[in-house]
Every structure is written in structure tokens, then in C-alpha cells.
Amino acid sequence: MDSIINLQKKIVPELTNLLVQRYQILRQVSHEYPIGRRALAARLGLSERVLRAQVDFLKNGGLLAFSSAGMSVTEEGADILKELADYVRKLQDLNSLEQFLCERLDIGRVVIIPGDSDQEEVVKREIGRAAARILGNLLNDGKEHIVAVSGGTTMAALAANVSGNEPKTVVVPARGGLGDNVELQANTIATVLAQRLGASYRQLYVPDSVSEEILNSILAEDIGVKSVVDIIKQADILVHGVGQASVMARHRRLPPEFIKKLLDDGAVGEAFGQYCALDGRQIYMTNNAGLMLQDLPKIGTVIGVAGGRSKAAAILSVIRASRQDILITDEAAAHDIVRMLEND
Structure with missing residues (x-):
């Protein structure tokens, strides 16, 4: 895994930043569900436009669920969040x-x-x-x-x-x-x-x-x-x-x-x-x-x-x-x- 991570950092460093950003979104929602887009954007210091694109991607992937009360992490999203934690640690060395x-x-x-x-x-x-x-x-x-x-x-x-x-x-x-x-x-x-x-x-x-x-x-x-x-x-x-x-x-x-x-x-x-x-x-x-x-x-x-x-x-x-x-x-x-x- 370490060699793959090193290659990823060198060839597609922007992918690392994107992965960490999506991890942070899932982590924040898991702690504060249900939470709306505006509140989530403020917590993460992101513009609502940038956040909208990312949460839509996570929703389409079955990792976030939307309701009138706000967003929450799905069961699959919670499982991936646990797996991502160690991967993000390795990405950030x-x-x-x-x-x-x-x-x-x-x-x-x-x-x-x-x-x-x-x-x-x-x-x-x-x-x-x-x-x-x-x-x-x-x-x-x-x-x-x-x-x-x-x-x-x-x-x-x-x-x-x-x-x-x-x-x-x-x-x-x-x-x-x-x-x-x-x-x-x-x-x-x-x-x-x-x-x-x-x-x-x-x-x-x-x-x-x-x-x-x-x-x-x-x-x-x-x-x-x-x-x-x-x-x-x-x-x-x-x-x-x-x-x-x-x-x-x-x-x-x-x-x-x-x-x-x-x-x-x-x-x-x-x-x-x-x-x-x-x-x-x-x-x-x-x-x-x-x-x-x-x-x-x-x-x-x-x-x-x-x-x-x-x-x-x-x-x-x-x-x-x-x-x-x-x-x-x-x-x-x-x-x-x-x-x-x-x-x-």
C-alpha cells in the first residue's frame, strides 16, 4: 500500500487532496447529523458551491443520505469512513x-x-x-x-x-x-x-x-x-x-x-x-x-x-x-x- 500511496502523491497529488476533503466531509457529517449544506460548508471552511459538488458525489455513491432535516452518513458510508481513516493517515504520513x-x-x-x-x-x-x-x-x-x-x-x-x-x-x-x-x-x-x-x-x-x-x-x-x-x-x-x-x-x-x-x-x-x-x-x-x-x-x-x-x-x-x-x-x-x- 505504501508504494501505491507514494506513486499517487507523485503522479496525481490533486487526488490526495480530493480524497482527504471527501473524508473530512464524511467525518463531519458522522458527528453532526443531520446537518444542512450551509452549516456543513461553514464547519469545513468550504464554499457552498464546492461543497455541493462533493456531497452530490457522495450521495450518488450511496455514502450520504439526504432528508428534510439534513444530511447523514449511510451504513455503507460509515464502513468506508472507518477504512478511510487509516488510509488518510498513510497519505499524510x-x-x-x-x-x-x-x-x-x-x-x-x-x-x-x-x-x-x-x-x-x-x-x-x-x-x-x-x-x-x-x-x-x-x-x-x-x-x-x-x-x-x-x-x-x-x-x-x-x-x-x-x-x-x-x-x-x-x-x-x-x-x-x-x-x-x-x-x-x-x-x-x-x-x-x-x-x-x-x-x-x-x-x-x-x-x-x-x-x-x-x-x-x-x-x-x-x-x-x-x-x-x-x-x-x-x-x-x-x-x-x-x-x-x-x-x-x-x-x-x-x-x-x-x-x-x-x-x-x-x-x-x-x-x-x-x-x-x-x-x-x-x-x-x-x-x-x-x-x-x-x-x-x-x-x-x-x-x-x-x-x-x-x-x-x-x-x-x-x-x-x-x-x-x-x-x-x-x-x-x-x-x-x-x-x-x-x-x-
């Missing part, structure tokens, strides 16, 4: 890119999803699906597990795509609450994940970024909180997102002058309330009742999940600051990370 990052970053496994989640929401969902499959495989060994999860939109996508029956598993938040969006907090995501896995869960009712004095007082006086923290520290699987330092600092309502100093000092990435420079140096750490970067070496499997070109520097900073076993990201972030590594 993502396997080689994964191997390169594994070697340069000393990570056991890298999974790259085609696209840029900054531009296409569907890519973030695909990252969530990939993370869900990997987590499901890790849990499918009949053993007891403690799974810790962080918050954020990518973690929410993971939870939405998980299914299973894991009564021996306990799901816990990696840390306390953050900001006003309850749906994206680690406590909420841990609950949803546990319910979809048929697992049990614990919640950590400690506000994020409290003072050290208050945090120590809570841990000393609240037996329930301390017992949850003890369970979190025993997690054998951790699935976590990565944030941009500037974005996460604003979410935590840090003073503007402090945020400026943080960024001036070189902070680009954040995980578990710890802000890292591109070279992996820790710039600042918030008080935290849950996991911290220095806890990661004690955890059996650490899975980092984040994508988008805007997060490339943040992802690289966190990888350099801590141990990661599996990285799940997207094509845009991966290419930017490679560029930064080569510039080093």
Missing part, C-alpha cells in the same frame, strides 16, 4: 510523524489525529474517541484500577465517547474545581466517565488555588477530603489535558500583573496547576489537593490528551516537565512540535 515524536520525546506511544482542533471541533471529538479507545483497552484486563482525570473540553470529549462495564474501576478527579463552567470541571468529567464505564467514583470538594494555609487546614480537619486525596495519589492510570499558560492563568483569575510576570518568565503550558516553560522548567505552581507533576512517575500509565496548533508549545513544555507514556494529539500540533524540536 502520520505514522512516520508518530514514530519521530516517540523517539525525540521519549514517549512510548504517540497517536495523531488528522486535522487541527483549533479549526475543526470534530477533530477534538476524534481525539476524545481515540483516548476513549486507549483507556478502554487499558481497563479491559479484569483488574482493579483507579483512573484519575483532569478537566477541560478534550477530557469532556473523552468521557462522551467511553462505554464499558468496569465495576472494579474507581474514577477520581485529578484535582479540585476550576472556574465557573461546571460541565468541564474534573469532578463532573470523573462522574460522567464513571457512569459510562459502569464504575464507581469519588469527588474532591476542594476549590482550586486556595491558600496553602486553608488547604492544609482542610486536609487536616476533613477526613472525607483526605480519604479522596489518598485515593487520587494511588491512581494507576491518569488521563489529563494540557492548557496554555495565559488561558489557564486567566481562568484561575490570577491578577493581570502576575499573569504578565508569569508569561515574561517564559511560561507557555499548564497541567495540574503547574506552569511550565518550553524547556520544561517549572515557573509557578498553584496550591493543589490532587495530583502534581512530581506525582506522575508513581502512576502506571500517564496519557496526555491535547490538540490544536495553538497548544503545540504548551504540549511540548508539559512533556519536557513530566513523564508521559502516551500522547494523543492532532496533526497541526504535531507538526508545530516537530518544528520546535528541529529549531532546538
Whole structure:
């Protein structure tokens, strides 16, 4: 297959672009059906004229179905979409890119999803699906597990795509609450994940970024909180997102002058309330009742999940600051990370 793909790239490169475009159309419709042409064109950044020609072709091929509500993927289209996923990866040489990052970053496994989640929401969902499959495989060994999860939109996508029956598993938040969006907090995501896995869960009712004095007082006086923290520290699987330092600092309502100093000092990435420079140096750490970067070496499997070109520097900073076993990201972030590594 590799030789055929190489020939195709050299002789008919325009065919590669067309195939990827039709794959993206099928993928988008599969996530958002039923969807109309205008909405689909906006999602993919295509003109309605260009889109019309492609969806008509896919409809005539029996891959898309039209109704008054909008388009949907047929059963045959869904089967072809699954087969196309691996072919598109080979067309875009993502396997080689994964191997390169594994070697340069000393990570056991890298999974790259085609696209840029900054531009296409569907890519973030695909990252969530990939993370869900990997987590499901890790849990499918009949053993007891403690799974810790962080918050954020990518973690929410993971939870939405998980299914299973894991009564021996306990799901816990990696840390306390953050900001006003309850749906994206680690406590909420841990609950949803546990319910979809048929697992049990614990919640950590400690506000994020409290003072050290208050945090120590809570841990000393609240037996329930301390017992949850003890369970979190025993997690054998951790699935976590990565944030941009500037974005996460604003979410935590840090003073503007402090945020400026943080960024001036070189902070680009954040995980578990710890802000890292591109070279992996820790710039600042918030008080935290849950996991911290220095806890990661004690955890059996650490899975980092984040994508988008805007997060490339943040992802690289966190990888350099801590141990990661599996990285799940997207094509845009991966290419930017490679560029930064080569510039080093």
C-alpha cells in the first residue's frame, strides 16, 4: 500500500487532496447529523458551491443520505469512513510523524489525529474517541484500577465517547474545581466517565488555588477530603489535558500583573496547576489537593490528551516537565512540535 500511496502523491497529488476533503466531509457529517449544506460548508471552511459538488458525489455513491432535516452518513458510508481513516493517515504520513515524536520525546506511544482542533471541533471529538479507545483497552484486563482525570473540553470529549462495564474501576478527579463552567470541571468529567464505564467514583470538594494555609487546614480537619486525596495519589492510570499558560492563568483569575510576570518568565503550558516553560522548567505552581507533576512517575500509565496548533508549545513544555507514556494529539500540533524540536 505504501508504494501505491507514494506513486499517487507523485503522479496525481490533486487526488490526495480530493480524497482527504471527501473524508473530512464524511467525518463531519458522522458527528453532526443531520446537518444542512450551509452549516456543513461553514464547519469545513468550504464554499457552498464546492461543497455541493462533493456531497452530490457522495450521495450518488450511496455514502450520504439526504432528508428534510439534513444530511447523514449511510451504513455503507460509515464502513468506508472507518477504512478511510487509516488510509488518510498513510497519505499524510502520520505514522512516520508518530514514530519521530516517540523517539525525540521519549514517549512510548504517540497517536495523531488528522486535522487541527483549533479549526475543526470534530477533530477534538476524534481525539476524545481515540483516548476513549486507549483507556478502554487499558481497563479491559479484569483488574482493579483507579483512573484519575483532569478537566477541560478534550477530557469532556473523552468521557462522551467511553462505554464499558468496569465495576472494579474507581474514577477520581485529578484535582479540585476550576472556574465557573461546571460541565468541564474534573469532578463532573470523573462522574460522567464513571457512569459510562459502569464504575464507581469519588469527588474532591476542594476549590482550586486556595491558600496553602486553608488547604492544609482542610486536609487536616476533613477526613472525607483526605480519604479522596489518598485515593487520587494511588491512581494507576491518569488521563489529563494540557492548557496554555495565559488561558489557564486567566481562568484561575490570577491578577493581570502576575499573569504578565508569569508569561515574561517564559511560561507557555499548564497541567495540574503547574506552569511550565518550553524547556520544561517549572515557573509557578498553584496550591493543589490532587495530583502534581512530581506525582506522575508513581502512576502506571500517564496519557496526555491535547490538540490544536495553538497548544503545540504548551504540549511540548508539559512533556519536557513530566513523564508521559502516551500522547494523543492532532496533526497541526504535531507538526508545530516537530518544528520546535528541529529549531532546538
